[in-house]
Amino acid sequence: MPPLLKIRSERDQMSAIERRIADFLLENAHLLRDYSSQQLADALQISQSSVVKFSQKLGFKGYPDLKYSIGEAVARIGGTATATAARAPKVPARQALVESLWQGKVRSEEETRLINAGEKLTEIAGLLQRAGKVYCLGLGDDSLPAQALAHRLALLGLVALYHSDVVLMTSSISSATRGDVLFVFSEHGQHPALNQLARQFREHHGKVVSVTRHTSNPLRAHADAPLLVSAHDERPHIQPLLYQSAVQHLLDQIFVLLCDGDRVEQLNANLEHVQHLLDPKL
Missing domain, CATH: 1.10.10.10 (Winged helix-like DNA-binding domain superfamily/Winged helix DNA-binding domain)
Incomplete structure (x- = not known):
């Protein structure tokens, strides 16, 4: 490293x-x-x-x-x-900018992979496999990966609930039981309401998985399995792009680990149903 x-x-x-x-x-x-x-x-x-x-x-x-x-x-x-x-x-200026962005994404994804051990990803995949329900929560830009994760988990046949509203999530987790998983996204991990929700969820004996930058933050401290993201760039408009790319790469790894045995069969069947809805002629 x-x-x-x-x-x-x-x-x-x-x-x-x-x-x-x-x-x-x-x-x-x-x-x-x-x-x-x-x-x-x-x-x-x-x-x-x-x-x-x-x-x-x-x-x-x-x-x-x-x-x-x-x-x-x-x-x-x-x-x-x-x-x-x-x-x-x-090369044209546009192509140089595109290449620079690509190199930044590759570097961020590699650094993120290095600071998240394979054993941790396997552990999180196991938590999701065994979960009765998976709650996916994110606010603002963090709502995008939360929604995408919930969609993918649903395609695999898991019960996944997506929320981008803290109030609705508070009432929703009242039905959480032992073994359920809260997957919460917060880039800086400082939002007081999210930290409170994480504590409440653990009181229901659920497991909390957090996705934050690899800094010291309250949400990471409350998580049973924290995922850490590395994304650094001197350009303020580029740094969020690197962060989002690295987060997606993390989620892709977990998704691939979940695509095993009956899960992948369920995924293929659900994809066929979705495709038929989108294009009934097929």
């Missing part, structure tokens, strides 16, 4: 001092070559041994190895950007 991604994915489990080091490295990765371990310690007003222990905890022999690894990662990113810029004069 790339060092910066490893730092981001493990930040929430770090101590206060380790988080200070992590944040400095993430924000100043391109300047790290100019910092010795002592200079980094002085900048953060911590001991040099804390920097060394931080490096070793991440799996490196020491700070020099960590700094070298981060430097290589930054150079690779810079090399990719340079290569893209070099090709830009040879």
Whole structure:
């Protein structure tokens, strides 16, 4: 796993001092070559041994190895950007923008895949398979993947209920029972009503699956199985596109895991029914 991604994915489990080091490295990765371990310690007003222990905890022999690894990662990113810029004069501006967007999506999906272990996805697929009911909830832009997931689960023969209204969801989960699943989407995981719903759902002995950015947030803390999304870009209008793409890739993986045995037969039968409704001539 790339060092910066490893730092981001493990930040929430770090101590206060380790988080200070992590944040400095993430924000100043391109300047790290100019910092010795002592200079980094002085900048953060911590001991040099804390920097060394931080490096070793991440799996490196020491700070020099960590700094070298981060430097290589930054150079690779810079090399990719340079290569893209070099090709830009040879292609129309529109095509260069499209290629840049595609590369950003691929990078976000790869990082998201790395921070969500395959075992976690298998566990979530198992929860959905055994669930009596699956509640899918999302507000605003987060309602789109929630609705799409509910639709796909229904095609597989699962009882899936979609909501984009917190009040309606509150009354709906009153019928939740042990083993039911709440799949809640919230990019930043800070919405108080969603956090309250997650707590209430667990009181009904249901399981909560959250989909948020890989930051420390209340919704993630309330979830039995948190899914984390990596999507970073300096352009504000591009970052949401990367996030949505990475979320969809996560859901696609879970859907494929669910398409097994009788489920895929049910899916094919339902797709035939849907196609017949859309085009009765077929």
